[in-house]
Amino acid sequence: MNKEVAQLNPVQIWENFEKMNEVPRGSKKEERIIAFTKKFGEDLGLETIVDKTGNVIIKKPATPGMEDRKGIILQSHIDMVHQKNADTDFNFDTDGIQSYIDGDWVKAKGTTLGADNGIGAATIMGVLASKDLVHGPIEGLFTIDEETGMTGAFGLEGGILKGDILLNLDTEDEHELCIGCAGGIDTNVNYTYDEVAAEGTAFHIQIKGLKGGHSGCEIHLGRGNANKLMNRLLWNTRQKFGLEIAQIDGGSLRNAIPRESFADVVVAPESVEEFKTYISAFEKEIKTELHATEPNLVVVISAIDTPFKVMDVAAQDALLSAIYAAPCGVVRMSDDLEGLVETSTSMARVKVGGGNVLVQSLTRSSVDTAKFDVTNQLDAAFAITKGNVEHGGAYPGWTPNATSQILEEMKEIHQELFNKPAVVNAVHAGLECGIIGSHYPNLDMISFGPTIKNPHSPDEMCEIDTVSRFWDYLKITLEKVAKK
Incomplete structure (x- = not known):
């Protein structure tokens, strides 16, 4: 004490x-x-x-x-x-x-x-x-x-x-x-994927230094979501360098804006220098976008031993596309009370590795029909993964x-x-x-x-x-x- x-x-x-x-x-x-x-x-x-x-x-x-x-x-x-x-x-x-x-x-x-x-x-x-x-x-x-x-x-x-x-x-x-x-409702995406042997140079990526906070009370402040930022990075480096994912671990709690995300990835040896240069440019890009809300944001990469397994290409591309397409943040402001968020959703947790995927979102709204419309959007986004999408824990x-x-x-x-x-x-x-x-x-x-x-x-x-x-x-x- x-x-x-x-x-x-x-x-x-x-x-x-x-x-x-x-x-x-x-x-x-x-x-x-x-x-x-x-x-x-x-x-x-x-x-x-x-x-x-x-x-x-x-x-x-x-x-x-x-x-x-x-x-x-x-x-x-x-x-x-x-x-x-x-x-x-x-x-x-x-x-x-x-x-x-x-x-x-x-x-x-x-x-x-x-x-x-x-x-x-x-x-x-x-x-x-x-x-x-x-x-x-x-x-x-x-x-x-x-x-x-x-x-x-x-x-x-x-x-x-x-x-x-x-x-x-x-x-x-x-x-x-x-x-x-x-009121609110949880969305949990769970499914398995095939792994393939990893070949190439491996890196550990960290996105950290974000403020995080309450995904209801502070969702309107425009803070960065570490899971969405990591996915943006991975999606772009996948397109540019053929990056492969061994694992992702972002966020921790269903009702908190994720402050950190970590990923282990593999790139071809001939792409290593370009990859490093892009990571540095990406950090500057995001810091410019979020300069007012996330002044302490950093993106860090470090070399690691090459993992044994990575996601198969089809599963990886489907996951990155689904997360990119999934709504996140303020969806609509209230018509009745000035400055009040009516509907929002936050991608709180992304965990990928060992052949398993878990993605968790919490949707909030003072209008039930709007709340369920967002869960439909999440269903549509993750349909490409053919994963199991469940909605539960609804409260009034x-x-x-x-x-x-x-x-x-x-x-x-x-x-x-x-x-x-x-x-x-x-x-x-x-x-x-x-x-x-x-x-x-x-x-x-x-x-x-x-x-x-x-x-x-x-x-x-x-x-x-x-x-x-x-x-x-x-x-x-x-x-x-x-x-x-």
Whole structure:
């Protein structure tokens, strides 16, 4: 634990956050953080439930005399995205996140920070442990596996929660009140191919230094996608030099813009010098195109031993053409909310080698018909490979409620507290509200939080002062709802 971070204001949040970050809590590996959260509730003497999916529900009685007021569900997810820089020596299964203060921000050393959504979960813990807050009945809902399928939200049972209002603490821009989100669907391409003997001079290609980030919240920023850039390089060098592919390994997580891609390739000896020259020219070309968004992009090649096998020519050409043709990035902006992405898709993972191909994309949209149109485009692009294309893991969006009572109350509180209006918006990312709302259709829901930048990447950081203001905003909201 970094004691300097733990003692930041408000200590009710930062101390809990630092304790959480000592516990490995990657998606699909939440056993220890579930146990940690369960113990937290039990140590407070509060009713604590772990449902069959692994979600933890902790119930705190109302301030005396306010038992009949509207109940509030405070909700965050306790898993985090595991991403680290290639040169960072870190084991997410055993090591605690190493946070530190950098000016106005809290960051982590070479890894994701886990503020998404650890800050929200730590805030709920602060409310549950507090002895001086004024509030009606409180239920803390800590969901699991939000980042890789929203399993916790999908598995939440009806009837366990009794509250009337749900405050989701997973929005990442201060002063924003989120009232809607996009739905999503995964596309996985899997198939096998024949290998042939490799002949020629081999190289290892690296595309790295990209910013990456959240493939929903940051897809509109025009950042480079390492998988698409690598494919562009390979497609062009295939046409020019007859390049052959031994393996490709790009991206790592389904919901992150890929920051790095690596490939082992073989070229004819007589083409080596021209190949090297082209790689240098390609790097300059891409850096010129992406100079504003990707200033640290680099393309590196190094000689390696010639591998035993490469893809057969037909399979290689089909794969490169399919990836080139597949949509990636913003597809359409919203007609209803200025600046909001309606539909997008991101090619998150490309892994090729040993006779097997895996390509993974995540498509998001607030319009279901548009979402499925993009999956049709992906079907069409990969038809040339004759591979198995599957779509799954679909989750619903959250339709904005313009007559929400909690929205009107929180807009008033925001104006009084900050002397300016809140920004009411929807987000092009998957929040759990839509799924939870399908289990509890009468909930009045809103999402808000402090400022977190670059989630899902090792550049993730949380702005310190916004956490303090977020805490004040939440406390006043709880009190005003209780006093109505």
